[in-house]
Amino acid sequence: MEKVRAANERLSTLNSEVEIKIHKEYVDEDSIEKYIKNKDFIVDCSDNFKTKFLINRIAVNFNIKSIIAGIKDFFGQIITINPKLSACYECVFNQPNLNVSSESPLPVIGVTPGILGTLEALEVIKTTLGLPNLENKLLMVNLLNLSFDIIDLVRNDNCFCSK
Numbered sequence: 001m002e003k004v005r006a007a008n009e010r011l012s013t014l015n016s017e018v019e020i021k022i023h024k025e026y027v028d029e030d031s032i033e034k035y036i037k038n039k040d041f042i043v044d045c046s047d048n049f050k051t052k053f054l055i056n057r058i059a060v061n062f063n064i065k066s067i068i069a070g071i072k073d074f075f076g077q078i079i080t081i082n083p084k085l086s087a088c089y090e091c092v093f094n095q096p097n098l099n100v101s102s103e104s105p106l107p108v109i110g111v112t113p114g115i116l117g118t119l120e121a122l123e124v125i126k127t128t129l130g131l132p133n134l135e136n137k138l139l140m141v142n143l144l145n146l147s148f149d150i151i152d153l154v155r156n157d158n159c160f161c162s163k
């Protein structure tokens with residue numbers, strides 16, 4: 001089953017009062033803007049670096065809070081970005097010279113995206129409620145030894161988000 005249809009089916013079962021709009025399309029520089037109008041958050045669940053950097057750029061440029069997570073086998077990381085106020089994804093990571101088609105999928109075990117996705121949902125709730133969140137912090141999740149480490153971040157004055 002297509003991911004968007006499976007997600008729609010599952011979310012509808014969980015809460016029939018939620019309005020869900022599904023779009024089956026690869027997001028790129030040309031298509032992303034039509035999806036972000038009047039949005040409060042962008043929650044990245046992509047599986048490639050190119051899309052994560054694109055989401056970061058769009059979120060900062062359109063002043064939309066975003067949460068970006070990455071996973072590989074037993075490891076994950078999450079950052080919450082409050083445009084113009086906190087460090088962004090590019091403040092932390094150098095943009096690799098990759099494109100989606102040349103990027104091979106990273107190995108993943110099923111529980112890792114489940115845990116990181118749940119933590120992203122938690123970040124949306126905490127950020128909305130004004131509770132302490134992962135702005136200016138990078139959460140590093142190690143599911144092998146079950147450790148959660150937080151690295152403090154500062155905005156990079158040379159990053160596009162600081163201009």
Ligand SMILES: [Zn+2]
Nearest residue numbers: 088091159161
């Ligand atoms: Zn930045």
